[in-house]
Structure formats: C-alpha cells, structure tokens
Amino acid sequence: MKFSANLGFLWADRPLPDAIRAAAKAGFDAVECHWPYAVPAAEVKAALNETGLPMLGLNTVRGDVEAGENGLAALPGREADARASIDEAIAYGRDIGAGKVHVMAGFAEGPEAEAVFLANLRHACAAAAPHGMSILIEPLNRYDAPGYFLTTTDQARGLIEAAGAPNLKLMFDCYHVQLMEGDLTHRLQALLPLIGHIQFASVPDRGAPDHGEVSFAHVFEVIEGLGWMAPLGAEYKPTGPTDDSLGWLASFR
Ligand SMILES: O=C(O)C(=O)[C@@H](O)CO
Numbered sequence: 024m025k026f027s028a029n030l031g032f033l034w035a036d037r038p039l040p041d042a043i044r045a046a047a048k049a050g051f052d053a054v055e056c057h058w059p060y061a062v063p064a065a066e067v068k069a070a071l072n073e074t075g076l077p078m079l080g081l082n083t084v085r086g087d088v089e090a091g092e093n094g095l096a097a098l099p100g101r102e103a104d105a106r107a108s109i110d111e112a113i114a115y116g117r118d119i120g121a122g123k124v125h126v127m128a129g130f131a132e133g134p135e136a137e138a139v140f141l142a143n144l145r146h147a148c149a150a151a152a153p154h155g156m157s158i159l160i161e162p163l164n165r166y167d168a169p170g171y172f173l174t175t176t177d178q179a180r181g182l183i184e185a186a187g188a189p190n191l192k193l194m195f196d197c198y199h200v201q202l203m204e205g206d207l208t209h210r211l212q213a214l215l216p217l218i219g220h221i222q223f224a225s226v227p228d229r230g231a232p233d234h235g236e237v238s239f240a241h242v243f244e245v246i247e248g249l250g251w252m253a254p255l256g257a258e259y260k261p262t263g264p265t266d267d268s269l270g271w272l273a274s275f276r
C-alpha cells in the first residue's frame with residue numbers, strides 16, 4: 024500500500040515545507056494538505072522537488088472561520104466568494120502540481136443550497152479540466168461538522184450524477200463514512216468508480232489507524248483487492264508528536 028501524509032493534521036506544528044520534509048523522512052509516498060495559502064506556492068513546490076513527494080490535493084478556503092464558516096460552495100448569496108475560492112485553489116494547485124481540489128460545501132441545507140452547490144461544482148470542474156485536475160466533494164460526519172451540507176455518500180453520488188462532469192469525484196474518508204453510515208468495505212466496492220481519493224483515521228477518536236472500531240488491516244486489504252493503486256490519505260490527529268504516532272505505517276506496508 025502507498026500512503027499520503029495529510030499535513031493539515033500530521034506535523035501541523037511545522038511550516039508546510041518542513042512538514043513535507045518530515046513526511047518524506049518518515050517514508051510517506053505522497054502528501055496532501057488542507058489550506059496552504061499562507062505559504063508562497065514556490066516554497067511548497069521547492070520542498071516537493073527536494074523530497075520528490077507529490078502533493079495530491081488541497082481544499083478551498085473555509086471562508087470566515089471566526090464566524091464559524093466551513094466552506095462556501097453551497098451557500099446561497101455567496102457565489103462570487105465561492106468561485107473566487109475555487110479559482111484560487113485551482114491556481115495554487117496548478118503551481119504546486121496538485122491534481123485534486125476539495126471544494127468545501129459549508130453549512131447549509133435545502134434545495135436552494137443544492138442548486139448553488141451544483142452550479143459552483145460545474146464551474147469548478149470546467150475550470151479544473153483544462154489543467155487535468157479533478158474536483159472532490161467530501162461528506163463530513165454530523166458530530167464534527169453539525170449542519171454541514173454534505174453528509175452521506177448517497178448525497179454525494181446524487182450530486183456527482185447530476186453534475187455530469189467526469190472530473191467530479193468523491194473523497195471517501197473512511198472516518199466520516201464509518202461515523203455516518205458504516206459498512207465501509209461494501210461502500211468502497213460499490214462507489215469505487217466515483218472515488219477520487221481515500222482518507223482514513225481511527226473511529227471514533229480520529230487517531231492513528233491502529234485502534235478503534237475499524238480494522239484498517241482488513242479495510243486496506245480490501246482496498247488493495249479492488250485494484251486501488253493511489254496513496255491513501257492519513258488524515259488523523261496525533262495525540263503527541265507525529266513521529267511517535269507512526270508505528271502503523273511500517274505494519275501496513
Ligand atoms: O475533515 C476532513 O475530513 C477533511 O478532509 C478536510 O479536508 C475538510 O475539513
């Protein structure tokens with residue numbers, strides 16, 4: 024198996040270029056991030072070139088975080104901000120060679136939010152396609168993100184089908200899907216053609232994948248059996264220094 028270090032959580036105490044170096048030193052095959060925008064893209068690119076690691080993806084900005092925003096793309100009335108955040112993420116991703124942009128929906132509900140989200144996703148897919156990039160949407164669980172617009176894989180499937188864009192894909196985060204729906208391995212199998220990236224963390228505490236209610240030894244074996252070759256995103260919150268949390272990495276290789 025190949026693994027990608029999610030630098031939104033792993034080595035999050037270090038500047039992003041140093042976190043990239045730490046991931047390479049620890050033996051990861053790739054990295055991914057949340058919101059890299061405060062760091063000039065050239066510095067991130069230099070660290071990627073130095074280590075040889077690819078950056079798989081990044082997120083659109085959340086908006087006004089202090090006011091509690093968690094994405095803009097499903098918010099009626101915020102279309103201009105949402106599209107600016109999408110264009111920003113695509114441009115930054117292009118500069119660092121990241122092929123996937125996770126477009127964050129935000130806190131919203133109802134048919135108007137769905138129509139706005141779909142229109143913004145169509146814009147994102149059209150803007151990303153010429154650069155060979157994909158757009159990801161990710162259902163988040165109701166405990167960590169109550170009120171988030173996108174919460175289930177069924178809802179994501181409906182949006183992907185309605186958008187009709189081949190570069191719109193599902194971010195299947197095993198942590199969120201287990202909390203909302205369970206039945207991880209059947210869902211991975213059924214949704215495989217729609218999946219653009221897979222992430223994981225222990226459930227329910229979002230720690231390293233070596234404890235909790237999900238056996239990742241089994242889940243990873245199933246993913247491998249499905250022919251999935253891309254690195255799996257380690258998006259968990261270490262309880263201490265990240266380097267002390269990595270026992271699982273050698274054991275799952
Ligand atoms: O929370 C997650 O899970 C993510 O993947 C983030 O990128 C979105 O908050």
Ligand SMILES: [Mg+2]
Pocket residue numbers: 161196222258
């Ligand atoms: Mg995730």
